Amino acid sequence: MTWFVLATCSAILSAAAAIAEKKALFRVRALEFSFFVALITAVIFAALPFSIDVSAVSRPALAMLVVKSLMSGSAFLLVMVSLQNNPISDALPLLGLTPAATALLALIATGESLLVSEWCGVVLMVAGAYLVEARPRQRFWEPLRDAFALKRHAFVFGAVGLFAASSVMDRILVSAQRVDPLVVLFYQQIVYCIVFGALLVVRRASVRDLLRSGRAQMPLLLTVAILTIAYRYVQLEATKDAPAALVLAVKRTSVFYASLIGGRLFSEERLKMRLLGAGLIVGSGFLILRVVT
Numbered sequence: 001m002t003w004f005v006l007a008t009c010s011a012i013l014s015a016a017a018a019i020a021e022k023k024a025l026f027r028v029r030a031l032e033f034s035f036f037v038a039l040i041t042a043v044i045f046a047a048l049p050f051s052i053d054v055s056a057v058s059r060p061a062l063a064m065l066v067v068k069s070l071m072s073g074s075a076f077l078l079v080m081v082s083l084q085n086n087p088i089s090d091a092l093p094l095l096g097l098t099p100a101a102t103a104l105l106a107l108i109a110t111g112e113s114l115l116v117s118e119w120c121g122v123v124l125m126v127a128g129a130y131l132v133e134a135r136p137r138q139r140f141w142e143p144l145r146d147a148f149a150l151k152r153h154a155f156v157f158g159a160v161g162l163f164a165a166s167s168v169m170d171r172i173l174v175s176a177q178r179v180d181p182l183v184v185l186f187y188q189q190i191v192y193c194i195v196f197g198a199l200l201v202v203r204r205a206s207v208r209d210l211l212r213s214g215r216a217q218m219p220l221l222l223t224v225a226i227l228t229i230a231y232r233y234v235q236l237e238a239t240k241d242a243p244a245a246l247v248l249a250v251k252r253t254s255v256f257y258a259s260l261i262g263g264r265l266f267s268e269e270r271l272k273m274r275l276l277g278a279g280l281i282v283g284s285g286f287l288i289l290r291v292v293t
Helices: 002-024 030-050 059-085 088-095 098-110 116-133 142-147 150-176 181-202 207-216 218-238 244-251 254-265 271-287
Strands: none
Touching: 002 059, 002 088, 002 218, 002 244, 002 254, 030 059, 030 181, 030 207, 030 218, 059 088, 059 150, 059 181, 088 116, 088 150, 088 254, 088 271, 098 116, 098 150, 098 244, 098 271, 116 271, 150 181, 150 218, 150 244, 181 218, 207 218, 218 244, 244 271, 254 271
């Protein structure tokens, strides 16, 4: 059960990172924040080639690593945009819908039938999303409309799909391809810096403004970078010994921890109802385990 302990540690660290991210996003825009965190993390990893042979990666594995990093980096940016525009106890619980989305996509794409337990999990997740969005004096159907409104939650739903795909690739890289988790993180941060930096260039961001905001928020940015490295590394270590879906189900409990602590810290509305919905979504994920061996 070492993987379970590691996945739980990853969840706690991820929750702490999410709370720090939300606090930073009050002062820094999502893209700039994502770039700063990636850059600081890359600097931390700069000494890694002196202790580990980062070139000992096959070309197919390196290609998969780049694709996986593009997916997870895009997902990270989408989550940051969602966190910047929504309460933490609203945005994060909906990330827990990944298992339901994966199971339903498999049903549509391949005709793969769902077990009774999986259908129950899907229904309970929808009920959880309903509770997260429910507000006083709404009509019965309105919370469901709000929960699955693409205009409002497009960033979260995009991140859900990208995280699911990149997690499967994580499992292949560290288990089947035997790539060291630290090497995965090393290349991942390089890709993140390139992608986020390119987006800043396209947006014609001011270098002077970037440096000013970076210096002002450096302690918080450094905290987020360290927590991010920690939870990603621990999650990769857990996937060595357990299927990616199982590790994700445990790691996904982070949305409950972050909603509980972050919701209280930021004095968010309807917190009890949102926590009930978050708990239902996270718990239901264990009924929809799409195990990848």
